[in-house]
Amino acid sequence: MSRNKAVDQAGASAPHGEALRLEGVRRVYGAEGNQVTALDGVSVSLPAGSFTAVMGPSGSGKSTLLQCAAGLDRPTGGRVFVDGAELAGDNEAALTRFRRQRIGFVFQQFNLLPTLTVMQNVTLPLKLAGRKVDRRHARAILERVGLGERLDHLPAELSGGQQQRVAIARALVTRPRVVFGDEPTGALDTRSARDVLGLLQEAVRVYGQTVVMVTHDPVAASYADSVLFLADGRIVGHQPQPTAEAVAERMTHLADEVERQRAAAGANMAGANR
Numbered sequence: 001m002s003r004n005k006a007v008d009q010a011g012a013s014a015p016h017g018e019a020l021r022l023e024g025v026r027r028v029y030g031a032e033g034n035q036v037t038a039l040d041g042v043s044v045s046l047p048a049g050s051f052t053a054v055m056g057p058s059g060s061g062k063s064t065l066l067q068c069a070a071g072l073d074r075p076t077g078g079r080v081f082v083d084g085a086e087l088a089g090d091n092e093a094a095l096t097r098f099r100r101q102r103i104g105f106v107f108q109q110f111n112l113l114p115t116l117t118v119m120q121n122v123t124l125p126l127k128l129a130g131r132k133v134d135r136r137h138a139r140a141i142l143e144r145v146g147l148g149e150r151l152d153h154l155p156a157e158l159s160g161g162q163q164q165r166v167a168i169a170r171a172l173v174t175r176p177r178v179v180f181g182d183e184p185t186g187a188l189d190t191r192s193a194r195d196v197l198g199l200l201q202e203a204v205r206v207y208g209q210t211v212v213m214v215t216h217d218p219v220a221a222s223y224a225d226s227v228l229f230l231a232d233g234r235i236v237g238h239q240p241q242p243t244a245e246a247v248a249e250r251m252t253h254l255a256d257e258v259e260r261q262r263a264a265a266g267a268n269m270a271g272a273n274r
């Protein structure tokens with residue numbers, strides 16, 4: 001099958017029930033001599049209907065992982081499969097089409113269009129994907145996120161938590177296979193964060209979707225079925241059935257470990273330069 005096609009339809013060979021697979025994904029930023037390896041060979045397989053949190057120290061590659069997995073950034077090497085189909089090649093239009101069909105994304109800062117109403121923001125992905133704008137379906141999703149009464153409001157007329165719930169409705173309206181969240185609760189108060197996490201959990205448990213969420217917050221991570229820990233661009237741990245306490249403890253150890261490794265690497269470099 002051609003690797004130059006934006007999306008290789010490899011669904012038939014995909015393991016049953018696998019929503020997302022990364023094989024040896026690398027992402028190197030910058031020009032030669034000034035390169036940063038953000039992802040250093042990440043391989044992972046996530047089953048359909050799972051809720052995974054991605055955690056790790058600042059700069060460990062969490063956002064890069066999400067962006068590569070969602071087809072918003074291109075890996076330097078390795079392969080990404082969503083729902084059994086490979087995200088690959090250099091055909092930008094086909095990649096965009098693929099994203100619009102199978103992927104939803106929720107950002108920390110909501111990213112709603114300020115001049116569009118709640119309903120218009122939510123139906124926009126359907127328009128962009130050239131699909132029928134089913135307002136009844138959009139309204140049902142907005143009711144599900146508790147905003148059935150706010151359809152004609154502008155984002156500026158809503159609280160942060162409400163705006164993020166609109167963003168979740170927008171991410172779900174196309175019925176995507178995988179929903180990615182990059183710190184979706186990072187800008188919210190505790191109560192709004194809990195609402196948003198409950199909605200993501202519902203997408204998994206009731207609607208069978210797959211959620212992958214980057215977070216710094218052990219409490220948010222405890223809503224997931226499992227946590228992947230990243231450090232220096234690699235997966236260094238996995239915790240099923242996470243509790244906030246266990247995750248917080250693991251993160252403290254991870255931060256100490258990364259600091260020790262960086263100090264040792266610095267000492268080696270200094271020794272080599274002497």
Ligand SMILES: Nc1ncnc2c1ncn2[C@@H]1O[C@H](COP(=O)(O)OP(=O)(O)OP(=O)(O)O)[C@@H](O)[C@H]1O
Pocket residue numbers: 029030036037038056057058059060061062063064065
């Ligand atoms: N566009 C870019 N150009 C150059 N370097 C980049 C770029 N994007 C990310 N990086 C680098 O790649 C590494 C991983 O960044 P990334 O944003 O994925 O980390 P993160 O774990 O999400 O961090 P944080 O928790 O602080 O958001 C960092 O060293 C970062 O500086």
